[in-house]
Amino acid sequence: MSPLELLSAAFLFAGAAFCLAGTVGVLRFPDVYCRLHALTKVDNLGLGLVVVGLALRSSSWATALKLLLVWLFVLISSAFTCQLIARAALRRGAVPWGGRREP
Amino acid sequence: MDGLLDGCLALCLPLLAYLVLRTESLSQAVVLFVAFGLLSALGWARLEAPDIALVEAAVGTGLTGALLMHTLSWTEETPPDVRARARRRPWALLAMAALTLLLGWAVLALPADSPGLGLEVDARREDSGVKHPVTAVLLNFRGYDTLLEIAVLLVAALGARAVNPRSERASSEAAKDPLTGELFRMMTPALLLVAGYLVWVGDHGPGGAFQAGAILAGGGVVAILTSRMGTPRMSSLRVRWALLTGPLLFIGVAVAPLFSGGRLLEFPEKYAGTLIFIVEMALTVTIAMVLLMFFPGTRPPRTGRGSAR
Amino acid sequence: MTSVAALMAWPVILPLLGAVLALLVGRPGVRLVAGVASVATLMASSRLAWEVAHQGVLRQSIGGWGAPLGIEWRADGLAALMLLTIALVGPLISVHALDHLGDREDREFLPLWLFVWCALNALVLSDDAFNLYVTLELTTLAAVALIAVRRDLPGLDAGLRYLLFALPGSLCYLLGIALLYGAHATLDVGTLAQRVQPGPVTWVAAGLVTVGLCLKTPLFPLHVWLPPTYTGAPTPVTALLSALISKGSFYVLLRLWLEVFAPVLDARVGQLLGVLGAVAVLWGSFLALSQTQLKRVVAYSSVAQIGYLFLVFPMATSGARAGAIYLVVSHAAAKASMFVAVGNIHQAVGITALGGVQGLAYRMPFTFLAMALGGISLIGIPPSGGFIAKWLLLNESIGTRQWWWALVLLAGSLLAAAYVFRILRGSFLPLPAEVKVRSIPLRNELAPLALALIALVLGLVPWFPLELLAIGASR
Amino acid sequence: MNPWLVYALSGVALFSVGLVGLFSHQHVVKRILASNITGSGVLLVLVALARRVPSGPPDPVPHALVLTGIVVSVSSTALGVALARRMARLQAEATHSPEHEPRSDGEGP
Numbered sequence: 001m002s003p004l005e006l007l008s009a010a011f012l013f014a015g016a017a018f019c020l021a022g023t024v025g026v027l028r029f030p031d032v033y034c035r036l037h038a039l040t041k042v043d044n045l046g047l048g049l050v051v052v053g054l055a056l057r058s059s060s061w062a063t064a065l066k067l068l069l070v071w072l073f074v075l076i077s078s079a080f081t082c083q084l085i086a087r088a089a090l091r092r093g094a095v096p097w098g099g100r101r102e103p
Numbered sequence: 104m105d106g107l108l109d110g111c112l113a114l115c116l117p118l119l120a121y122l123v124l125r126t127e128s129l130s131q132a133v134v135l136f137v138a139f140g141l142l143s144a145l146g147w148a149r150l151e152a153p154d155i156a157l158v159e160a161a162v163g164t165g166l167t168g169a170l171l172m173h174t175l176s177w178t179e180e181t182p183p184d185v186r187a188r189a190r191r192r193p194w195a196l197l198a199m200a201a202l203t204l205l206l207g208w209a210v211l212a213l214p215a216d217s218p219g220l221g222l223e224v225d226a227r228r229e230d231s232g233v234k235h236p237v238t239a240v241l242l243n244f245r246g247y248d249t250l251l252e253i254a255v256l257l258v259a260a261l262g263a264r265a266v267n268p269r270s271e272r273a274s275s276e277a278a279k280d281p282l283t284g285e286l287f288r289m290m291t292p293a294l295l296l297v298a299g300y301l302v303w304v305g306d307h308g309p310g311g312a313f314q315a316g317a318i319l320a321g322g323g324v325v326a327i328l329t330s331r332m333g334t335p336r337m338s339s340l341r342v343r344w345a346l347l348t349g350p351l352l353f354i355g356v357a358v359a360p361l362f363s364g365g366r367l368l369e370f371p372e373k374y375a376g377t378l379i380f381i382v383e384m385a386l387t388v389t390i391a392m393v394l395l396m397f398f399p400g401t402r403p404p405r406t407g408r409g410s411a412r
Numbered sequence: 413m414t415s416v417a418a419l420m421a422w423p424v425i426l427p428l429l430g431a432v433l434a435l436l437v438g439r440p441g442v443r444l445v446a447g448v449a450s451v452a453t454l455m456a457s458s459r460l461a462w463e464v465a466h467q468g469v470l471r472q473s474i475g476g477w478g479a480p481l482g483i484e485w486r487a488d489g490l491a492a493l494m495l496l497t498i499a500l501v502g503p504l505i506s507v508h509a510l511d512h513l514g515d516r517e518d519r520e521f522l523p524l525w526l527f528v529w530c531a532l533n534a535l536v537l538s539d540d541a542f543n544l545y546v547t548l549e550l551t552t553l554a555a556v557a558l559i560a561v562r563r564d565l566p567g568l569d570a571g572l573r574y575l576l577f578a579l580p581g582s583l584c585y586l587l588g589i590a591l592l593y594g595a596h597a598t599l600d601v602g603t604l605a606q607r608v609q610p611g612p613v614t615w616v617a618a619g620l621v622t623v624g625l626c627l628k629t630p631l632f633p634l635h636v637w638l639p640p641t642y643t644g645a646p647t648p649v650t651a652l653l654s655a656l657i658s659k660g661s662f663y664v665l666l667r668l669w670l671e672v673f674a675p676v677l678d679a680r681v682g683q684l685l686g687v688l689g690a691v692a693v694l695w696g697s698f699l700a701l702s703q704t705q706l707k708r709v710v711a712y713s714s715v716a717q718i719g720y721l722f723l724v725f726p727m728a729t730s731g732a733r734a735g736a737i738y739l740v741v742s743h744a745a746a747k748a749s750m751f752v753a754v755g756n757i758h759q760a761v762g763i764t765a766l767g768g769v770q771g772l773a774y775r776m777p778f779t780f781l782a783m784a785l786g787g788i789s790l791i792g793i794p795p796s797g798g799f800i801a802k803w804l805l806l807n808e809s810i811g812t813r814q815w816w817w818a819l820v821l822l823a824g825s826l827l828a829a830a831y832v833f834r835i836l837r838g839s840f841l842p843l844p845a846e847v848k849v850r851s852i853p854l855r856n857e858l859a860p861l862a863l864a865l866i867a868l869v870l871g872l873v874p875w876f877p878l879e880l881l882a883i884g885a886s887r
Numbered sequence: 888m889n890p891w892l893v894y895a896l897s898g899v900a901l902f903s904v905g906l907v908g909l910f911s912h913q914h915v916v917k918r919i920l921a922s923n924i925t926g927s928g929v930l931l932v933l934v935a936l937a938r939r940v941p942s943g944p945p946d947p948v949p950h951a952l953v954l955t956g957i958v959v960s961v962s963s964t965a966l967g968v969a970l971a972r973r974m975a976r977l978q979a980e981a982t983h984s985p986e987h988e989p990r991s992d993g994e995g996p
Contacts, residue, residue: 076289076290080285080286084283106890106893109890112897113893113894113896114897116897116900116901117897117900117901117904120908120924120927121908123920124904124905124908124917124920132917132920133920146894146897150890150891150894150934150937150945151945152937152950154950154954155930155934155950155953158954158957159957162957162961163923163927163957163961167923167961167964170964170968171919171920171968174972174975191911195907195911198903199900199903200903202902202906203896206587206902206903207896207899207900208612209612209615210895210899210932211892212595212611212613213594213895213936214594214595215889215939216940216941217939218597218941218946219597219936219937219940220597220947220948221940221944221946221947221948223481224481224947227481237947237951240481240947240950240951241951241954241955243477244475244477244481244482245482245543245951246475247474247483247543248483248951248955251531251543251546254431254530254550255553255962257431257432257435257527258550258553259553259557259962259963259965259966261435261520261524261557262553262556263965265520265557265560265561266560266563266568266969266972266973267972267973313954313957313958337435337438338438343435343438346435347435347436350428351432351436354425354428354429354432357425361415361417365417366417366472366473366474366475366476367417367421367425367475368474369475369476370475393962394961394965397968397969399969399972481948542952542955546955553963553966556966556970557966560970563973564977565974565978568974568977572967572970575970576909576915576918576919576922579922579925579926579963580906580909580922580925583906583925583926583929586956587929587932590933590949591932593933593936594936594939599948
């Protein structure tokens with residue numbers, strides 16, 4: 001295992017961990033807005049780490065750049081979709097979670 | 104290690120499909136259906152079919168999912184009679200299992216490693232004018248299928264438009280909306296670039312008219328949903344020309360050899376590559392236009408359901 | 413222009429080009445473009461049929477690629493006869509449709525009809541299994557769009573119902589083809605016929621193909637979508653559906669069954685299809701007798717007539733094949749004339765109930781003459797094409813010592829006589845005073861008469877079609 | 888249990904789930920989803936068959952067939968959805984139009 005592969009494996013594991021955290025966040029959080037946080041921030045970071053890990057493994061610079069391009073597009077589109085979903089939810093009258101609720 | 108991924112993916116697909124059909128609420132079913140589409144796109148990628156993964160992700164999941172969600176705001180959530188459904192469920196499961204076993208028995212009886220027509224395609228690929236085998240089969244060896252398939256697209260577009268004629272013109276207030284305005288301005292150049300690249304790369308790599316058309320249609324759908332662009336209407340001449348140039352060109356190219364004693368769809372040796380490329384460019388516009396025509400522009404009328412505005 | 417490739421290409425390309433141009437010109441020029449395309453396609457089809465009659469079976473590989481890779485075309489006697497039927501019956505129905513439907517619908521009906529024509533011609537000529545799937549799908553989608561052309565609630569419901577039954581049919585067919593491709597690495601029907609051996613793959617593939625196409629034709633247990641769809645759709649579209657579009661999937665089933673599957677499957681499966689056909693005949697006829705709506709009577713009669721077609725499978729001899737195809741052709745003409753006549757009645761009087769027919773024979777003589785002639789062919793009374801077809805089937809059932817099919821044929825004819833005369837009886841009663849009959853253009857009255865005359869001529873001059881059918885008959 | 892067989896069996900299972908689901912549900916959108924799933928099942932079987940080549944790239948012919956198949960299934964789904972949407976609107980208008988005030992945004996049939 002050359003140092004490059006070790007580094008890429010580390011990135012991949014970190015990325016997978018973040019994706020897992022993001023998914024658990026989506027399942028556990030109480031309302032739309034918190035879930036959007038989990039989705040947009042954590043999963044994108046996870047994707048970024050996975051992309052960097054793969055770029056290290058990829059044979060040519062062209063594929064590495066294409067992979068980074070994938071990450072860039074996902075960042076842009078998820079930023080906008082997150083805003084749109086939040087706005088739609090607010091219009092639909094989804095009240096943000098106000099702190100601990102009595103059981 | 105690969106076997107585990109394949110096995111898990113192959114198991115998840117039918118389970119997710121069953122879940123799509125079992126959930127009572129429609130919106131949940133559609134969301135699960137989009138997830139199913141993405142998983143099947145992953146399956147195509149695992150089976151080394153990048154062309155199909157591209158089309159599945161862009162059209163099968165993206166556009167169909169968006170179309171279904173757009174429709175949900177119309178169809179009433181008819182209250183399903185859960186008792187009747189529950190009574191029928193064991194019979195349905197039994198039927199699914201029996202059918203799977205029967206068909207599985209036939210699949211297991213298939214020869215395990217027949218190369219199919221791959222060798223013939225590679226042997227004749229040089230004189231098809233295109234290097235990528237799938238594009239060679241799609242546009243040259245079986246170009247007749249693609250010609251009829253373009254007719255299928257036109258018929259579907261005509262049927263969908265005829266049934267939903269009303270479409271909204273682009274309204275100006277949408278342009279001032281910061282969110283979608285910014286997205287639209289940032290996305291359009293990248294989209295056109297990717298679509299052009301996909302048509303060009305179809306010559307020697309996975310890509311082609313369908314993938315590029317789907318990407319263009321994706322951009323168009325965002326424009327329609329943010330009511331920056333009305334749905335293309337058959338009544339405007341520009342739309343009709345954009346829609347029908349591809350088929351007319353394809354028919355022309357197919358029929359031309361007949362006048363000089365050749366056969367239908369017999370591309371001349373030297374120009375096969377360029378002719379296919381020109382036809383693909385025109386077909387990309389046709390496919391994008393057809394896929395856009397499936398989208399109604401109108402806001403769903405809020406009749407009957409008092410959802411808070 | 414006389415090369416075989418051109419001859420076989422024009423019947424498919426001309427309607428496609430016509431449809432695309434009709435879409436392009438939009439409202440003003442639609443009728444002109446569609447008319448020119450129809451005449452051109454009629455000439456191309458008859459020219460090809462003439463060539464087949466003289467030169468025998470014509471073969472052609474599209475794009476010059478060989479069988480396994482490219483798509484093959486084959487034009488034998490059967491294909492030529494079907495081409496002629498589509499070219500004659502179709503335009504007559506569309507002439508009637510022009511007045512029956514409104515002006516807006518013309519802009520959609522004509523291009524869709526040309527797409528159906530192109531799909532049916534392509535289906536009849538194609539010798540490639542996947543290409544047959546694409547043509548079947550094109551026919552289905554065009555039919556759905558046609559059914560819903562009026563955008564009214566019954567039309568939409570009928571269109572959706574038809575779509576959601578025809579789609580699984582095509583997909584079953586496609587899975588059957590996929591299995592055959594997996595086993596024999598070819599999609600060409602001719603090569604498949606040589607390579608197919610009995611085995612699990614062939615049995616399951618044959619089952620899937622048969623079930624899929626029986627869903628679309630439709631055969632008895634799978635016919636539940638037919639009556640509501642035929643009554644919900646506009647009448648000229650119903651005429652197209654019953655006369656031509658349902659025959660397309662039967663044609664594919666007959667070709668695949670007789671050439672590919674029959675030698676490898678044992679006869680009992682053929683008997684099963686025959687029994688289902690027989691039950692369809694009796695079931696359809698009984699229900700046709702008990703209907704009160706005019707259109708539903710003719711719709712259930714379609715279920716019965718399709719049942720007759722499936723009697724060819726238990727006695728897979730060339731005589732039975734000729735009889736079945738003759739019934740396909742004469743039923744297309746006769747059923748189209750009856751549905752068009754029903755359309756005229758609806759347009760003139762606006763009542764669809766059976767009673768509304770009372771006394772109309774005096775005011776709409778041609779329409780009821782057409783309905784009578786069409787009825788004669790459905791029953792199978794001597795001077796009609798239906799009689800020749802049933803005679804051939806009777807001969808074969810006696811010849812192959814399966815006499816019970818003869819019983820089904822006779823019982824079916826008796827029942828058909830009952831429900832046809834039930835319609836005609838009312839028309840000769842005195843016209844009740846309060847019924848006001850709107851006059852309909854003569855062109856509309858002549859369309860069903862021309863269709864009925866085709867069915868009659870098929871009975872009077874049967875040797876031409878039968879000789880044509882004999883060309884390329886495999887067994 | 889080579890990989891192509893796993894996917895072929897999964898495709899067959901998808902086909903069965905979709906076909907039985909199609910005939911056991913009443914709601915139109917559910918039936919359209921079921922027909923889409925049936926289509927994906929058939930196409931998965933086709934591509935799995937293409938992957939049986941022992942070495943080298945998979946067989947391109949089924950890939951071209953599946954590309955055509957996906958476009959055909961999307962067209963039929965879109966047509967079905969368009970019909971369903973129009974029907975839903977007509978039914979909504981039919982049930983609500985008697986006491987409903989004339990529509991403001993010119994939404995006539």
